[in-house]
Amino acid sequence: MASRLRLVCRTPGAVGDSAPDPGVSVKAEARELEGEANRAEPQPPRMEVTYLGGGSKVVYVPRFVAREKAWEWFDCLDKNIPWTRPEIRVFGRSSVQVRTVSTLDCPFLPFSCVRCYRRCTVWQNGQMLILQETLLGRLFWVVTKMLIQIYFPRSFFLQPRDVCYIADEGLTDLKYSGHQPHAHSWDEFPVLKDILKAVRSVHDALPGSYFNSLLLNRYKTGSDYVSWHADDEPLYGPTPEIASVTFGCEREFLLRKKPTKSYGTIVLDSSHHLPAASGSKEAARKRLKVTAPQQHSFVLKHGSLLVMRGYTQRDWQHSVPKRAKASSPRINLTFRHVLT
Numbered sequence: 001m002a003s004r005l006r007l008v009c010r011t012p013g014a015v016g017d018s019a020p021d022p023g024v025s026v027k028a029e030a031r032e033l034e035g036e037a038n039r040a041e042p043q044p045p046r047m048e049v050t051y052l053g054g055g056s057k058v059v060y061v062p063r064f065v066a067r068e069k070a071w072e073w074f075d076c077l078d079k080n081i082p083w084t085r086p087e088i089r090v091f092g093r094s095s096v097q098v099r100t101v102s103t104l105d106c107p108f109l110p111f112s113c114v115r116c117y118r119r120c121t122v123w124q125n126g127q128m129l130i131l132q133e134t135l136l137g138r139l140f141w142v143v144t145k146m147l148i149q150i151y152f153p154r155s156f157f158l159q160p161r162d163v164c165y166i167a168d169e170g171l172t173d174l175k176y177s178g179h180q181p182h183a184h185s186w187d188e189f190p191v192l193k194d195i196l197k198a199v200r201s202v203h204d205a206l207p208g209s210y211f212n213s214l215l216l217n218r219y220k221t222g223s224d225y226v227s228w229h230a231d232d233e234p235l236y237g238p239t240p241e242i243a244s245v246t247f248g249c250e251r252e253f254l255l256r257k258k259p260t261k262s263y264g265t266i267v268l269d270s271s272h273h274l275p276a277a278s279g280s281k282e283a284a285r286k287r288l289k290v291t292a293p294q295q296h297s298f299v300l301k302h303g304s305l306l307v308m309r310g311y312t313q314r315d316w317q318h319s320v321p322k323r324a325k326a327s328s329p330r331i332n333l334t335f336r337h338v339l340t
């Protein structure tokens with residue numbers, strides 16, 4: 001019972017308090033807590049497997065560790081991890097590339113507006129490609145960048161969450177959005193070894209890789225987020241396995257299928273250009289018409305584990321969107337395997 005009271009006072013107004021799991025009544029949860037206390041034998045944690053198709057799947061373990069222990073770990077990480085909120089160059093050269101395309105392929109340009117840019121933006125190998133045509137378009141982009149820097153310097157150029165990176169010695173450096181985090185050693189934070197051990201005990205039931213690096217995220221409020229991305233950096237190999245642990249405030253975790261030809265978005269050819277224009281402006285417009293991608297949503301609970309497996313990073317993107325109601329912090333650990 002203590003753990004229940006603790007959760008309530010720790011997360012006033014948190015998503016978790018106002019929105020319990022669908023289909024799980026408070027009574028049922030109370031019984032579960034009571035049962036947990038009386039159980040002599042530890043029960044294997046419940047797992048939910050979501051098959052995404054094409055060799056991708058997600059395994060969700062709502063409670064891989066007891067709540068009380070999870071709060072203990074939350075406190076320890078919150079206080080002891082050297083959190084940083086580095087600048088990332090979302091609009092800098094390292095994450096944005098500009099390709100010249102024909103007007104037929106991109107009918108919204110050169111009549112540049114923010115909407116056009118969105119439509120003409122594709123992600124490839126972790127890089128944002130802005131497809132644009134004319135000098136006018138290019139000029140528009142430069143001015144837009146300047147205005148963004150002036151009016152929204154923090155939200156656009158500071159990573160919208162705290163992070164810390166841990167890795168075995170001698171691994172390839174991690175680099176994303178022009179930022180290369182300093183790799184701390186596991187020995188600096190013994191608690192991480194305990195958490196990894198707990199993850200591994202569940203993970204044994206999920207045969208696969210082992211983890212030699214860890215990216216920690218702290219979302220202080222509902223305004224902190226991680227935008228759509230895939231952890232598909234080459235240093236993780238073709239089928240990275242990522243085990244994601246949540247402590248603290250519940251947040252929604254979304255998965256969406258990466259754009260492919262099958263649902264009408266832009267696909268670049270092997271030389272990173274749009275396929276040769278065939279037909280009229282109307283045909284090009286049709287090719288660019290975006291239909292809603294397949295999407296899945298998980299509410300990641302305090303003390304939960306979510307494992308992304310197979311081709312999930314190659315074929316899917318994930319995000320933790322802003323949530324106004326999430327007023328308390330959430331700590332997330334993503335255990336990864338860097339190829340050696």
Ligand SMILES: O=C(O)CCC(=O)C(=O)O
Binds near residue numbers: 217226231244253318
């Ligand atoms: O906070 C999460 O649940 C996801 C974090 C994430 O996607 C990442 O660190 O790459």
Ligand SMILES: [Fe+2]
Binds near residue numbers: 229230231318
């Ligand atoms: Fe990620």
